[in-house]
Amino acid sequence: MDSNKKYGADLIERYLYAVAKRLPKEQRADIEKELAGLIDDMLAEKAAGGEPSPEDVRAVLLELGKPADLAAKYRGSKNCLIGPDYYGFYITVLKIVLAAVAGGLAIALTIGAIAGGRGNLLEYFGNAVSNLVSALFQAFAWVTVVFALMQRYNAKIDEKGKQWNPSDLPEVPAKKARIPKSEPVAGIVFTVLAIVLFNGAPEIFGIHWFGETHAFVPIFDMDVFRSMLPFINAVFVLGIVKELFKLAIEKYNLKLAAAVTAINIVSLALTLHVFASPAIWNADFITQLQAVQSFAMPADFDLVYHWGRVPHYVAVVAVFGCVVDTMTTIAKGIRYGRGR
Amino acid sequence: MSDEQIDFVQGLVSELRRGTLTISVLSQLTSPKYGYALAETLEAKGVPIEPGTLYPLLRRLEKQGLLTSEWETAGTKPRKYYVLSGDGLNIYRQMCAEWKTMAENLNNLIEREEQ
Known part of the structure; x- marks a missing residue:
């Protein structure tokens, strides 16, 4: 009997702890005390004056619900980073900021390249790309942090002042089925750029230091990379073919969906063949990095292990991306019309 | 009625009820009560509220300034008593007026429909 009582008390203690640890610190003690009183009262009623059994305790806790x-x-369930009140505005601001950062930096870097006097153009270009990427990530992070803080402290943005414009209404589905030309064009431009980089400047896929001496640690095993180039190029060419299909068919339908599905399956197989096996990755990447720039290995994050897992991660991302692209194209194809 | 319909109706009813929780709670707090006693009173009067909903609601109303609270440690168990604040009483009265108009209008709608 005594052990039963102890078990019940222990259960209550664990429950209170599980609730309290999810609450703001200043409220914890008070709410815990109040809940303890509540559980006591509920138990007293359940046991009708007698000694509450462990079953009674369980019943009461179940009634109170998951901690x-x-x-x-x-x-008050303000559990999201950026809630529905801010989300629309967040996306708008994010688009504008990212576009501005990319555009501005691209212009600045182009001018820098033309002005020259910085040695190897290729190196400069590699540097420029990595600058651009890190700038975009920074912009993304800052915008997100600002909005998360506004969400947290409930700042008010007057979006209501914005005049509602009927011309902002989304297009009706018949038009929506159309693929805007800009989409495949942008896709082709980026793919071409990727082909240029992969074939002409594989050196940019790594980490560079431009100190007194130039150090370079490649991400890929360069020999394997070169032998795999035909496969990589095949993936890019398939990508361009896919965009050409979109340009030609001009709208989502079942024919396009079939073409996209076929192309995606082949290029996924090729991508996995190249990037999901450890051979193409520079096995000594982490140790080489350390040799150049000695840094302390983080204790709780096994870099070497995770670098070894990179092929798996890449495979997961590739499969996921392929599935999403294929499914959306098929879904749009089904929704927006058969034939023609 | 099918099980599905019963579930659906229950969902609508609990949605309706959720909007009236605040008025129900405020109505019983002209004199100080602690959470569990309040839950029992409400249940006896046919407006049951789960403690897991009532207790957080009491905190929220206190934070919004509608209620004030005090720990009572004289008895066998320490208990937190809640009571309407001045603001809370004003707001409660306004809510009562709003509720009455709303109920009247809604009754009008329903009764017209039944004729």
Whole structure:
């Protein structure tokens, strides 16, 4: 009997702890005390004056609900980074900021390249690309942080002041089925750029230091990379063919869906063949990095292990991307019309 | 009625009820009560509220300034008593007026329909 009582008390203690740890620190003690009183009262009623059994305790806790749910009710369930109030505005701002950063930096870097005097143009270009990428990530992070803070502190943005414009209404589905030309064109431009980089400047796929001496640690095993180039190019060419289909058919239909599906399957197989096996990756990447720039290995994150897992990660991302692209094309094809 | 319909109706009813929770709680707090006693009173009067909903609601109303609270430690168990604040009483009265108009209008709608 005594052990039963102890078990019940232990269960209650664990429940209170599970709720309290999900609450803001300043409220924890008070809410815990109040809930303890509540559980006590509920138990007294359940046991009708007698000694509550472990089953009674279980029943009462079940009635109160999952600790996470109860804690969420106390917090008022403001559980998202950026909620629906801000999301639309967040996306708009994000687009503008990213476009501005990319455009501005591209212009600046082009001018820099033309002005020259910085040695190897290829090196400069590689540097420029990595600058651009890190700038975009920074912009993304900052915009997100600002909006997350606004969400948290409930700042008000007056989006209501924005005049509603009927011409902003989305197009009706018949037109929506159309593929805007810009989409395949942009796809082709980027693919061409990728072909140029992969064939002409594989050196940019790595980490460079431009100190007194130039150090370079490649991401890929360069010999394997070169032997795999035909496969990589085949993936790119398939990608261009896919965009050409979109340009030619001009709208989502079952024919396009079939073509895209076939191309995606082949190029996924090729991508996995090239990038999902460890051979193409520079096995000594982490150790080489350390040799150039000695840094302390983080204790809780096994870099070497995770670098070894990179082929798996790449495979997951490739499969995921392929599935999403194929499914959306098929779904749009089905929705927007058969034939023609 | 099928099980599905019963579930559906229950969902609508609990949605309706959710909007009235605040008025129900405020109505019983002209004199100080602790959470569990309040839950029992409400249940006895046919407006049951789960403690897991009631307790967080009491906190929220206190934070919004409609209620004030005090720990009572004299008895066998320490208990937190809640009572309407001045603001809370004003707001409660306004809510009652709003509720009455709403109920009247809704009844009009329903009764017209039944004729």
